[in-house]
Amino acid sequence: SRQGPTKDFSMNVQIKPNDLAAFWMPFSANRQFKKAPRLFVEAKGVHYVTNDGRRVLDGTSGLWCVNAGHCRPKIIEAIKQQVETLDFAGAFQMGHTRAFEAANRLISIAPKGFEHVFFTNSGSESVETALKMAIAYHRAKGNGTKVRLIGRERGYHGVNFGGTSVGGIGGNRKMFGTLVGGVDHLRHTHDLSRNAFTRGEPEHGAELADDLERLVALHDASTIAAVIVEPVACSTGVLIPPKGYLKRLEAICRKHDILLIADEVITAFGRLGTAFGSDYFGISPDLITTAKAITNGTIPMGAVFVKSHIHDAFMNGPEWMIDFFHGYTYSGHPMACAAAIGTLDTFAEEGLLTRAAELAPYWGERVHALKGLPHVIDVRNIGLIGAVEFEPDPAQPGKRAYDRFVQAFEQGLLVRQTGDIIALSPPLIISKDEIDQLFDIFSKVLKNAS
Ligand code: PLP
Numbered sequence: 001s002r003q004g005p006t007k008d009f010s011m012n013v014q015i016k017p018n019d020l021a022a023f024w025m026p027f028s029a030n031r032q033f034k035k036a037p038r039l040f041v042e043a044k045g046v047h048y049v050t051n052d053g054r055r056v057l058d059g060t061s062g063l064w065c066v067n068a069g070h071c072r073p074k075i076i077e078a079i080k081q082q083v084e085t086l087d088f089a090g091a092f093q094m095g096h097t098r099a100f101e102a103a104n105r106l107i108s109i110a111p112k113g114f115e116h117v118f119f120t121n122s123g124s125e126s127v128e129t130a131l132k133m134a135i136a137y138h139r140a141k142g143n144g145t146k147v148r149l150i151g152r153e154r155g156y157h158g159v160n161f162g163g164t165s166v167g168g169i170g171g172n173r174k175m176f177g178t179l180v181g182g183v184d185h186l187r188h189t190h191d192l193s194r195n196a197f198t199r200g201e202p203e204h205g206a207e208l209a210d211d212l213e214r215l216v217a218l219h220d221a222s223t224i225a226a227v228i229v230e231p232v233a234c235s236t237g238v239l240i241p242p243k244g245y246l247k248r249l250e251a252i253c254r255k256h257d258i259l260l261i262a263d264e265v266i267t268a269f270g271r272l273g274t275a276f277g278s279d280y281f282g283i284s285p286d287l288i289t290t291a292k293a294i295t296n297g298t299i300p301m302g303a304v305f306v307k308s309h310i311h312d313a314f315m316n317g318p319e320w321m322i323d324f325f326h327g328y329t330y331s332g333h334p335m336a337c338a339a340a341i342g343t344l345d346t347f348a349e350e351g352l353l354t355r356a357a358e359l360a361p362y363w364g365e366r367v368h369a370l371k372g373l374p375h376v377i378d379v380r381n382i383g384l385i386g387a388v389e390f391e392p393d394p395a396q397p398g399k400r401a402y403d404r405f406v407q408a409f410e411q412g413l414l415v416r417q418t419g420d421i422i423a424l425s426p427p428l429i430i431s432k433d434e435i436d437q438l439f440d441i442f443s444k445v446l447k448n449a450s
Helices: 030-035 073-085 097-109 123-140 161-166 206-219 245-255 277-281 308-313 334-350 355-368 399-410 432-448
Strands: 040-044 047-050 055-058 114-120 148-152 183-186 224-229 259-263 287-290 302-307 376-382 385-390 416-418 421-424
Touching (some): 055 432, 114 123, 123 161, 123 224, 123 287, 148 161, 183 206, 206 245, 224 245
Parallel strands (some): 148 224, 224 259, 259 287
Antiparallel strands (some): 047 055, 416 421
């Protein structure tokens, strides 16, 4: 008969396979993981501690979310105080002061022109919210035929139906039927034949933005509501936009009255050395989707940043009527709002929103020193992000990078594997010494791997 857990899940405890059966882990190779689990029980600063007491350097900021490092006192205190004071209040026809405070604080660091915030609980929900907002906006303006959504190949916009549909990852789509209709995709911009081993933005490929003109010719602009792209497509392997690409895409959107949604779930909150990725690339989208580092990963939260012309288009009905028929029970949850405020305080006090810019030159040198190691066909960097791409082995797609991820973990370093690529994105508080430690471990793993 089945038994429950046999022991406490705490430090220095041997976990038995039966303890791991119940949790069907997301985006995981469950069978393999459960044979040789990697389990954390503590975290502090730039380190995790495993259940067998080993320190692991967090080379990925958790899942790209712990930008200020782990277990930061201001954020912990803000959450504690909040849960003792007001545990829950919704935001449907009522409210609580922390949500308004959090929204104002977020707007104070947002790119120019963003004056409103719509709260969600995750990146996926921010994406759904922005896509629905875009379609409803055009309808509110009397352009009810503008309903198509344009994503991009190799884009990742979360896992809900809209986000999966505009996303461009075959593996994430193929099991789930026809997905949402009326969606098309731009070509991706990743071109190692022209741009391998580039530092920062690649030189070649801005003209790929003109692909939007191809879709306009095919579908007509009168049917297209929005284009959604990540400034840097991180989850699919750190695909850095070619110089000028995003500005060119923005210009084509403007020409055809197509909204531009920047999915900044990863690039917002300092990852590139500016508050938002849109600041870094000098673009001014209509909507920005965020999540992850908004609470430094502590409490699930997302936010869509909205420009006034979008928001105001919804404010034309009778005042007593709901203006946007959309929202979540936990939109603007008190704990998440407190965590966001604590996070913004920590970012401000420690200058973390610009710290990646200070570290980027040193970081870039260390990333590019990986060139020439076995099977490495590209390395690239931007802000405090790096990626290494390995020569694909057609017989075992992704295996080479996966093996290196496992070996790095055994050597005390957490990296993120996606396909044949390994991404690096440590907390923004990392020191130069710790950057050295990260690359010392990682380069040794790459040297010794078969
Ligand atoms: N959009 C982008 C650009 C992301 O990188 C992610 C997650 O990595 C998401 C959306 C989905 O966020 P979540 O996992 O919080 O739903």
